[in-house]
Amino acid sequence: MPRQRWTTADVPDQRGRVAVITGGNTGIGFETAKALAARGASVVLAVRDTTKGKRAAAEIAAIAPDADVTVQRLDLASLASIRAAADELRATRDRIDLLINNAGIMYVPRKTTADGFELQFGTNHLGHFALTGLLLDRMLRVPGSRVVTVSSAGHRQGGPIDFDDINWNTREYSRVAAYGNSKLANLMFTYELQRRLSGTAETTAVAAHPGGSDTGGSRTSVSLQPLYFRALFALVRPLLIQPAAMGALPSLRAATDPAVRGGQYLGPDGFQESRGHPKVVTSSARSYDVAAQRRLWTLSEELTQVTFPV
Template sequence: MWTSKDIPGQSGKIALVTGANSGIGYETALALFQAGAHVIIASRDQCKAAEALKRIEVIGGKGTLETGLLDLASLSSVKAFARSIKDKHGQLDLLINNAGVMTPPASKTADGCELQFGVNFLGHFALTAHLYPLLKQAPAARVVTLSSGAHKLVQQIDFENLRSEKSYDANREYAISKLAVLQFALELQRRLTQAGANIISAASHPGVTQTDLSRHMSEKDYNAAMEHFKELMPAWQGALPTLFAATSSGLIGGSYYGPDGENELHGYPAVAQISEAAQSEQDASSLWDFAENVIGTKFPID
């Protein structure tokens, strides 16, 4: 049973966690800080990021902290944030693509994409692309991107509806965003290997965890989910698959981790099941081309 107590020392490493002001992101940042890392708390709300930093400092640990303003729903914000990180730091050892939004009312990013696809996938794709030069400077960097068991609910991405041109279904769009995220993590590893980069890309999912991600769910849907899942894990436990992927020794690139319990809903880190759709190299390549065209940046290039 792997827990945060098994995290090896992270002194000298720089870690960036998106959405680190609450929930799983907060617990991930806290654990890395306690293990000695310099942790960048990235959030779209500067006040909440500062509050999270203070809470972590009160708990105490071996590391250091800073905050950064990052709005994943705006590609210009992502680019500006990445530029500020590159101005401050010469390398990045851990990039944790954690932040996310789930089943909001129909809405779009500043760049016109459906919000869940834009934040959960496209914003993180852009962030990883812009920070790639720093990842290359680290001795053995890792990128961990959070997906969900919901990725299994859809079989393909409709590229003609990523701006809600046809219709909007909150649950479907969430599942599509998480399929995109997992395809991205696997395709990133393939491209890193081809480029000869000493960087590992992995993915994780938290199972069913008590966070504010469910804030957009109706009371009816939330109660139905609770009846189905029975119980929710605390956020610190939901963060463990991410922490395992970020820090465990001997990790294989392209790995995917989640809870080890029945249907991967509860438990402790173990290899998780990847759907056939998520493993499609052809679909992942199409997704990559789409994303590069939208953000106007190609990577990895060595």
């Protein structure tokens, strides 16, 4: 890649392109949407709370008056909602250039989705798997189209994924391990999707992670820790946490940099990939297990009843 300190100034002209961003009303998703809209993209904020989505769209319009920003209701914890959202997007969009699978939940207590899946795995992985499969045919013939899935450094706390007990029915539940599994699944999904896309479509699949970013999820994760940890973290926080706008850069580069290739993974270039400008990074050894990737894909198709046109 030609530059090491890639910023929003390096985002190419996005006029004529359509970007669908899950969770685009807050945090990293909002910063991603704002940057793409400012460069001319038609942006769809796919969000669970449309009131918050409309507020975010208005805030972007105040910054970029010519921005084309719309709001689409999407609850990734409900396959019915995902199908409804996909139907609406397919009815109104004949092409999608960027699908940015950004939304996610982190370290929640054990709950299930509307369809009975463990909530973190069901939302972070299965929801995005289903949405991607239902929208992919709007992307396959679009030159330069990309599926960008946002993982996390926390994927290293996941795995091996127990494919026989995805919903933690026979084990003591660990919210940290469950989150790690969902983020590991994001990467395994990206790598397997890219393998299926290779040589057959204009579309590529890329992954990114934001490092330590100042978002609601990161603040919640710290609040769950013991008091001594929170006190220690307050001292080192400036070294590990960056603004959400910086955390969005890996997603933006993954989505728009012509030098990025399918199957790559981008994250910050600083200490332990916590802060800094985006570069290509490597993920855990488990994430590259091809047999596990394929097993995850098959299981995901069975659970969501969504098959891909590749």
